Structure formats: structure tokens, C-alpha cells
Amino acid sequence: MSSSSPKGLSRIAANRLHKELKEWQMNPPAGFKHKVSDNLQRWIVEVNGAPNTLYENETYYLQVDFPENYPMEAPQVIFTHNPPLHPHIYSNGHICLDILYDSWSPAMTVSSICISILSMLSSSTEKARPVDNDRYVRNCRNGKSPKETRWWFHDDKV
Amino acid sequence: MESEEDMLDARSATSDDGFYPNNDDECDSDRMSMGYRYEEEDDDDGMDGDEDAYEDDFLQYGSDEDALHSGRPSYTGRQQLPYTVLTEEAITERQDAAIESVASVLSISRAQACLILRKHEWCVSRVNEEWFADESRVRNCVGLIEKSIKPSMTGQRDIREIKCGICLEYHRIETMQACCCDHYFCQSCWRAYAHTAICDGPGCLSLRCPNPDCNAAVGDELILKLVLEEDKRKYRHYITRSYVEENRRAKWCPAPGCEYAIEFTPGGDIQDVTCNCGHNFCWNCSEEAHRPVECVTVERWILKNSAESENMNWILANSKPCPKCKRPIEKNLGCMHITCTPPCKFEFCWLCLGAWSEHGERTGGFYACNRYEAEKKEGKHDETERRREMAKNSLERYTHYYERWASNEQSKAKALSDLKQLQITQLEKLSDKHSLPMSQLKFLVEAWLQIVECRRVLKWTYAYGYYLPENEATKKQFFEYLQGQAETALERLHQCAEKEVKAHLDGDASNVTFTDFRTKLAGLTSVTKNYFQRLVDAFENGLAEVKDSTAVNTTVQASVKGKCSRSKASSSRSNNASRVVDDEGHWYCRHCTFANTGCSTTCSMCHLETMI
Ligand SMILES: [Zn+2]
Ligand SMILES: [Zn+2]
Ligand SMILES: [Zn+2]
Ligand SMILES: [Zn+2]
Ligand SMILES: [Zn+2]
Ligand SMILES: [Zn+2]
Ligand SMILES: [Zn+2]
Ligand SMILES: [Zn+2]
Numbered sequence: 001m002s003s004s005s006p007k008g009l010s011r012i013a014a015n016r017l018h019k020e021l022k023e024w025q026m027n028p029p030a031g032f033k034h035k036v037s038d039n040l041q042r043w044i045v046e047v048n049g050a051p052n053t054l055y056e057n058e059t060y061y062l063q064v065d066f067p068e069n070y071p072m073e074a075p076q077v078i079f080t081h082n083p084p085l086h087p088h089i090y091s092n093g094h095i096c097l098d099i100l101y102d103s104w105s106p107a108m109t110v111s112s113i114c115i116s117i118l119s120m121l122s123s124s125t126e127k128a129r130p131v132d133n134d135r136y137v138r139n140c141r142n143g144k145s146p147k148e149t150r151w152w153f154h155d156d157k158v
Numbered sequence: 159m160e161s162e163e164d165m166l167d168a169r170s171a172t173s174d175d176g177f178y179p180n181n182d183d184e185c186d187s188d189r190m191s192m193g194y195r196y197e198e199e200d201d202d203d204g205m206d207g208d209e210d211a212y213e214d215d216f217l218q219y220g221s222d223e224d225a226l227h228s229g230r231p232s233y234t235g236r237q238q239l240p241y242t243v244l245t246e247e248a249i250t251e252r253q254d255a256a257i258e259s260v261a262s263v264l265s266i267s268r269a270q271a272c273l274i275l276r277k278h279e280w281c282v283s284r285v286n287e288e289w290f291a292d293e294s295r296v297r298n299c300v301g302l303i304e305k306s307i308k309p310s311m312t313g314q315r316d317i318r319e320i321k322c323g324i325c326l327e328y329h330r331i332e333t334m335q336a337c338c339c340d341h342y343f344c345q346s347c348w349r350a351y352a353h354t355a356i357c358d359g360p361g362c363l364s365l366r367c368p369n370p371d372c373n374a375a376v377g378d379e380l381i382l383k384l385v386l387e388e389d390k391r392k393y394r395h396y397i398t399r400s401y402v403e404e405n406r407r408a409k410w411c412p413a414p415g416c417e418y419a420i421e422f423t424p425g426g427d428i429q430d431v432t433c434n435c436g437h438n439f440c441w442n443c444s445e446e447a448h449r450p451v452e453c454v455t456v457e458r459w460i461l462k463n464s465a466e467s468e469n470m471n472w473i474l475a476n477s478k479p480c481p482k483c484k485r486p487i488e489k490n491l492g493c494m495h496i497t498c499t500p501p502c503k504f505e506f507c508w509l510c511l512g513a514w515s516e517h518g519e520r521t522g523g524f525y526a527c528n529r530y531e532a533e534k535k536e537g538k539h540d541e542t543e544r545r546r547e548m549a550k551n552s553l554e555r556y557t558h559y560y561e562r563w564a565s566n567e568q569s570k571a572k573a574l575s576d577l578k579q580l581q582i583t584q585l586e587k588l589s590d591k592h593s594l595p596m597s598q599l600k601f602l603v604e605a606w607l608q609i610v611e612c613r614r615v616l617k618w619t620y621a622y623g624y625y626l627p628e629n630e631a632t633k634k635q636f637f638e639y640l641q642g643q644a645e646t647a648l649e650r651l652h653q654c655a656e657k658e659v660k661a662h663l664d665g666d667a668s669n670v671t672f673t674d675f676r677t678k679l680a681g682l683t684s685v686t687k688n689y690f691q692r693l694v695d696a697f698e699n700g701l702a703e704v705k706d707s708t709a710v711n712t713t714v715q716a717s718v719k720g721k722c723s724r725s726k727a728s729s730s731r732s733n734n735a736s737r738v739v740d741d742e743g744h745w746y747c748r749h750c751t752f753a754n755t756g757c758s759t760t761c762s763m764c765h766l767e768t769m770i
Contacts, residue, residue, distance in 0.1 A: 012325065012350070019326040071324060072354040099370070106351055107323040107343075107368040 009041055013070040020109050029114045041066050053122040060084050074104035076147055085127035092137045094146040240426025243434045244419045249401045256282050264289055269377035273300050279405040301375030303338050322347055339374035341367050349384045356389045360396045412444045413437035450697030451618040459621035481511045559624040563617050570613035577606040592672050605655050605683045612648045612690050633701050640696055644689040651682040
């Protein structure tokens with residue numbers, strides 16, 4: 001799952017990420033922890049399943065990689081280690097969520113992405129992999145980024 | 159009885175006249191007046207009309223071009239075309255006019271009008287209709303929201319500064335921008351946002367407010383105000399293109415490098431289109447014009463050609479790999495003894511691919527390969543050999559049609575370049591040499607246009623022929639008869655145009671022989687045109703054999719049966735009327751005007767029987 005992003009952040013991207021991080025530290029989204037590191041370009045975010053949902057008391061990790069011209073371009077967001085069992089989350093950690101790809105807007109932030117992902121988890125009614133999981137994961141070998149996938153999005157609700 | 163026959167005659171005679179319209183005298187005067195009109199129009203086109211006259215000029219221009227380039231000379235005469243050829247400037251003008259009209263009728267800004275038009279195929283009447291039926295639905299779908307007066311002050315630090323939702327920095331409100339909503343972003347974020355969208359392609363035309371919960375459309379005024387010159391150029395280009403690309407009534411000319419667009423006139427019946435670049439194409443499938451053959455046949459044929467061009471079947475049928483060096487070996491002699499080309503030079507048997515040195519007495523002599531026969535008995539070669547044989551038969555059939563299709567395409571291309579040559583230099587030369595006005599040389603252009611058009615039609619009839627089912631014998635026979643006739647006429651015309659023009663250009667042929675040449679070429683043009691018209695008509699009737707009793711069909715049917723053509727009464731009657739014999743005893747063919755000698759009943763030029 002190498003996400004090789006060889007290019008560093010632009011000045012604009014770095015500025016914006018500093019601001020985002022500062023805001024996050026002052027006002028972190030409920031259920032998320034940013035794991036402190038000195039790598040501004042890759043954030044590791046701890047996700048805690050919301051109470052009274054299928055994922056209650058479970059902990060997952062998101063890896064967020066920022067492109068050079070963030071926020072004009074969306075970050076790459078994947079689950080690392082053991083991705084939650086969810087109909088829109090593949091076993092390789094890729095997430096089928098439109099705002100991460102076609103519907104990205106530069107006015108979105110890591111924080112707003114996290115909130116969307118948590119809401120996606122919370123509204124799930126079954127713990128299962130997407131039906132096309134095996135085929136998709138097979139096609140993604142050699143560290144293909146989910147941003148290279150032409151996604152057709154699963155139903156919005158769950 | 160009597161009266162019935164009379165009626166029949168009368169009808170045949172009229173149809174005859176309709177079918178062979180070229181009474182020489184009539185034709186001459188027509189040509190002269192055509193020539194005159196033609197020049198006059200040329201002048202008109204030379205002057206750039208003012209705005210009001212623009213539309214008319216444009217249409218005239220289109221028709222002129224049609225006459226010059228289309229290779230579809232006057233089947234339908236000079237009618238208003240069901241389409242218009244548009245340059246990029248013409249598109250921009252139309253867009254401006256549409257924007258102006260929508261903006262004033264709906265009392266909205268030009269940028270808003272532009273947004274609405276883009277979502278409605280640039281059709282003013284559709285916009286008006288939908289707007290007045292349900293304004294809020296249109297606004298919603300386009301993303302036009304009525305602007306609230308004040309920007310939202312959430313996240314305010316100072317009354318005059320607000321936070322930009324993209325860079326997360328505070329900026330003075332008056333330096334910030336919003337589209338038609340109240341989501342303000344700083345200039346540099348807007349610029350980057352628009353730049354990213356423009357780089358992504360024409361999707362930038364439906365750019366929305368960066369706020370993820372907002373549906374507001376970003377109009378051109380904002381984008382053009384913010385972005386750099388290069389992006390402006392791209393963005394404007396996308397707007398122009400949207401007139402064609404988001405509009406079912408318009409298409410780009412598919413000719414490589416051509417930048418004209420074709421717009422279809424509502425209510426018109428559109429089939430083939432001739433672009434101002436000279437390219438002739440089918441509106442429906444965008445392939446080169448292929449009337450009278452249907453789009454599906456053309457599509458199949460083109461697919462087939464691309465598959466065949468990979469040559470797999472050809473190689474399968476005609477070659478085998480050399481057993482030693484593995485290069486494909488083509489067998490073109492009857493002998494089974496194959497010697498591979500140098501440097502390999504391996505000698506082997508075509509049938510069993512074994513070394514030739516092992517052949518001889520032991521294998522049954524040099525002309526029969528027992529090894530092969532024996533192996534064949536064991537079924538070893540059966541399947542491959544059978545497939546090879548089948549491929550070969552179907553390939554031979556395909557090759558037959560393909561060669562004819564391709565060579566007509568080549569001839570057409572050659573004819574087009576000859577026509578160009580004629581128009582660039584030769585017409586002038588001939589006009590000087592024979593002291594004739596250009597208008598008198600129009601017959602040459604007409605001949606070449608006819609040749610180009612006929613090559614095109616003929617070409618596609620070969621694609622049709624390939625798919626004509628073997629079991630439709632009558633249809634096939636009828637088709638091949640018409641095709642053969644048309645082809646023969648065309649070959650004569652093409653040859654005459656090619657060889658004899660040259661003679662009149664190079665040699666010092668006199669004016670008298672030039673007049674003869676002119677008569678002959680004009681005659682051949684008209685004969686060829688008639689044959690092709692007949693072919694096209696037959697196609698358009700689905701090659702259904704004659705049910706009605708028009709003269710055309712009677713002629714064809716009679717000829718198919720190998721009997722004397724034309725009804726006796728009608729030909730003798732019309733002959734009497736139009737047959738001209740000069741002092742030297744020449745008689746001029748009624749169809750092609752060729753001066754025949756002797757008393758044969760068949761014109762030696764067009765082979766139509768004119769005398770009984
Ligand atoms: Zn900004
Ligand atoms: Zn907005
Ligand atoms: Zn063109
Ligand atoms: Zn077509
Ligand atoms: Zn060899
Ligand atoms: Zn052999
Ligand atoms: Zn042999
Ligand atoms: Zn004749």
C-alpha cells in the first residue's frame with residue numbers, strides 16, 4: 001500500500017495544512033485523534049467507532065496523504081492495518097466515498113472528511129465487505145492509488 | 159386497346175423526357191445562365207455583407223461551395239440546404255445573439271443567460287419555454303440562486319474581514335468574491351479553483367461554488383475576471399465548443415484538421431452534409447457520405463476492414479511459418495516444395511512442413527506427400543487445413559469487394575485532386591487558349607464533380623455487395639446489372655475527362671475539336687449521371703424489382719431479361735422528335751449527344767438504343 005507522492009507540498013498547501021492542523025488541535029472532530037508526527041504531508045488519524053453503532057469501541061486508522069496542490073486536489077484517504085468491515089470499504093483500505101474523488105471541493109478539510117467517514121460508518125447496518133471486494137483488490141495490486149480508480153459510487157445511504 | 163396504349167406511350171414519353179433532360183439546346187442556354195448567375199454570386203460573396211445580410215450571404219456561400227465541392231451536382235438543384243456550415247466566428251456570433259436575446263427577454267445578466275443557454279443546447283426558444291413554464295426549476299438546475307444582500311459573517315474576526323473557506327486565512331471583504339451565492343472566497347483561491355477546473359477540461363463550464371453544500375453556478379464574468387490570459391483563452395474556447403458539443407443540432411466536421419461545425423436547420427431533412435472544407439459526410443453516422451448504402455452496412459464494412467487489416471486471416475490462409483526460422487512463408491506456386499527466403503533457405507514440404515530432404519521415394523515421390531496424406535487420415539491436419547480453406551474462400555470473396563471498394567476510393571481521391579488542379583490552373587489556360595469565357599468551361603467542372611460523386615457511390619455499392627446475401631439471387635443480379643452499367647459509363651467518362659483534357663491543354667487542338675470534346679464530355683457526364691441516378695433510386699427502393707410501370711423501371715427490367723430495351727412506340731416517337739442528322743450523315747445520340755456514324759441503332763458512346 002505504498003502511496004508514493006514524490007512531490008512535496010506547495011507553499012499554499014503547506015500554509016493551509018498548518019492552519020488545518022492548528023484548528024484541529026483547538027477543535028478536533030469528535031471520535032478522531034491526530035497522531036502527532038512531523039510529517040505534514042501524511043497524517044495518521046485514529047478513528048473511534050461511535051457509541052451505539054456497529055463499530056462501537058473499535059479503533060481504526062486513516063492515512064491521509066496530501067498532494068502538492070492541496071486543497072485544489074483531494075487528499076488520498078485510506079484505512080491502514082485492519083480496515084473496518086463495511087460495504088463501502090475494501091479490504092485494502094480503499095474507501096468508496098464520492099467526496100474523496102469526483103465531489104471533492106477545496107472548501108472541504110480533513111476534519112470534514114473525517115466527519116463524513118464516521119457518519120458513513122455509523123449508518124451501516126451490516127458488517128460486510130463490498131460485493132466486488134476480491135475483484136477490486138486484485139486489480140489494485142502494485143500499490144495502485146484509489147484516486148486512479150474510476151469510481152461509481154455505491155448508494156449514498158450506507 | 160388503342161387508347162390504353164396511347165396512354166402508356168404518353169406516360170413513357172413524359173417520364174423519358176424527365177429522365178433524360180439533356181436536350182442539347184436547352185442545356186446550353188441553361189449552362190450559360192448558370193455561369194452568369196454563378197459569377198454574379200461570386201461578387202456578392204466577395205463583398206463582406208453587413209450584419210443583416212449575413213445570413214443570406216452565408217447560405218448562398220454554402221450553396222456555391224456545395225456546387226463546387228460537393229461532388230453532388232444538382233441532383234436536387236439549388237435548394238436551401240437543411241444545414242449551415244459554421245466557422246468559429248460564426249458560432250461566437252450566434253452565441254452572442256442568443257445570449258443577448260435571452261438576457262433581455264428574461265431580464266438577467268449576460269453571464270446568467272450564457273449559463274442557462276449552455277444547459278439548454280443553446281436553443282433560445284427552449285430556454286424561453288422552460289423558463290416561463292417553471293423559472294425556479296430552471297434556476298435550480300442551472301445553479302442560479304438569487305443573491306442575498308450581505309455576505310454571511312460566520313467566522314468573522316473583524317467586521318471587515320472574513321475567513322476564506324479554502325486558504326483559511328482572513329481577508330478584507332471587499333477583496334473577496336462570491337458567485338451568485340454568499341460564499342466568499344479570496345481572489346487567489348478563486349483563481350486556483352477556476353484554474354484547476356479549466357485544466358481538467360470542459361467540465362469547468364459547469365463549475366459550482368466551492369462550498370460543498372452550495373449549488374450556485376460560477377458564471378463566466380467571475381471566471382474571466384479572475385483567471386490568467388491562457389486560462390481565459392481555454393475557457394472561451396470551451397464555451398464556443400459547447401455550442402456544438404452540447405447541442406444535438408450541431409456537429410464538428412469529422413475531417414481531420416477541419417474546424418468547421420455543421421448546424422442542422424430545424425425541420426430540415428438531413429442526410430449527407432458537405433462541409434466548406436469539401437468533406438462530404440453522413441450526418442447520422444459521421445462516416446464519409448455513403449448514400450445510397452445504409453449506415454449499418456458502412457459500419458459493418460469499416461469494422462470488417464479494420465479487422466482484416468490485421469491480416470490474421472490472410473496469413474492464416476496464405477502462409478505458414480517456416481518450420482525452421484518461423485517467419486511466415488507465402489506459397490504462391492502450385493508446387494509443394496517450398497524454399498524459405500534467404501538467409502534461411504530451408505527446404506520443406508508445404509503440406510507436412512517436414513524437411514524436403516525426407517521427401518522422395520519414401521514419401522511417394524515429389525508430388526504427393528504421403529506423410530501428409532497419412533497424417534491426414536489420422537486426422538492430424540484436418541482441423542487446421544479445413545479452417546485454412548474456409549478462411550481462404552471467405553477471404554477471396556472479401557478481397558474481391560475490398561479491392562474494388564479501395565480502388566474506387568483511390569480514383570475518387572485522384573479525381574478530387576484533378577478537379578482542384580483544373581480549378582487552380584487548367585481552366586484559365588483553356589480559357590486563354592480557346593478564347594472562351596470561363597462560364598463556357600463549366601462543363602469540365604461538372605464532369606469532374608460527377609466523377610467524384612460517382613466514385614463515391616460506386617465505392618459504397620461494393621461494401622453493399624459484400625453483404626448482399628447469396629440467396630437473394632434476383633436482387634443480386636439486378637444490383638450487379640445496375641452497378642455494371644453505372645461502372646462502365648463512369649469508366650468512359652473518367653477516361654475522357656482524364657485523357658482528352660490533357661490533349662486540349664498540351665496539343666494545339668483547334669476550337670472545332672474543342673467544341674466536339676465539350677459535346678462529348680457533357681454528354682458522357684449526363685449519361686453517367688443518369689445511370690447513377692438509376693442505381694441510387696434502385697437502392698432507395700430497396701432494390702425491389704419493378705412494380706410500377708414508369709419508363710425507367712421498364713427499361714431496366716427489359717434489359718435485365720436481355721431483351722430489347724424501351725418500348726417500341728415511345729422510342730420511335732421521341733426519336734422522330736429529337737433525332738438530328740447532319741450533312742455528313744452523323745446522327746447525334748439523344749442521350750449523350752455523341753455524333754454517331756452509320757446506321758446502327760445503338761449509340762457507340764453510351765450504348766443506349768436510340769433508333770429502332
Ligand atoms: Zn483563500
Ligand atoms: Zn455558494
Ligand atoms: Zn470540414
Ligand atoms: Zn451514415
Ligand atoms: Zn526458414
Ligand atoms: Zn511432407
Ligand atoms: Zn510432403
Ligand atoms: Zn449515346
